[in-house]
Amino acid sequence: MEVEAMALEMPVVTGHPNRRGFRGVLTVVGRASDRAPSGARGNRVILTRAATERAMNSLLGMAVDYTPLMDGHDARRKIGVITSAELVGDRVEVSGHLFAHDFPEVVGEIASxxxxxxxxxxxxxxxxxxxxxxxxxxxxxxxxxxxxxxEKAAYRETAFGLE
Structure with missing residues (x-):
């Protein structure tokens, strides 16, 4: 098993009201998506390992967004940030935090x-x-x-959970 990891160094602030931790599997590398991602004009995609390795550092500090129906993307509804990314085998695993104080209803919906x-x-x-x-x-x-x-993700092996 090969692991490549990187993270933004965030100061520890115990009980910070606006940081609700999350972990997730963002995607799978080297395998065709189960369905066509948004923007791929109906085509399934394969993220090549080499391209993903080169792109890993671009994940840090990027936003996490949502749609009210939890069925797609809306880059104008940013609710969190990615602070760590690892390529573990064929999985891109990420972690970070959601802005729990700023978006309590959204974080509550995700938690349930x-x-x-x-x-x-x-x-x-x-x-x-x-x-x-x-x-x-x-x-x-x-x-x-x-x-x-x-069920709406291009890769069924993705995951998301709050810490």
Whole structure:
């Protein structure tokens, strides 16, 4: 098993009212998505390992967003931040915190939900057609992530949970 990790050094503030910790599996690397991600024009995608390794440092400090129905992305509804990212085997694992004081209703809804997943947001993507309806992403930068119902995520193996 190979692990690559990095994190923003955040000062410890015990009981901080606006930091509710989370951990999640953002995506799977080197395998085709179960369904087409938003923005892929109906194509399933594969994030290549090399491209993901190059993009890992772009995850730190990126926002976590949501939609009221927990079914997609809305980059204008930022509710948290990613402070740590690891490539563990074929999984991109992230952690950070949600802004619990600023968005108590949203954090409460997430806390009472089950079977949540994540979805990545990327920009500057370069793709090549790997096979019928599957794009291989060979270059990109992470620009954020969304928390959503796992059934709506492009990868069913994603996960999201509060700490």
């Amino acid at each position: 939900s089950y079977d949540l997943g994540m979805s990545y947001e990327i920009a500057d993507a370069r793709v090549c057609e790997a096979s019928r309806g599957v794009w291989a992403v060979t270059e990109f930068a992470f620009t954020g992530a969304a928390v959503l119902k796992r």
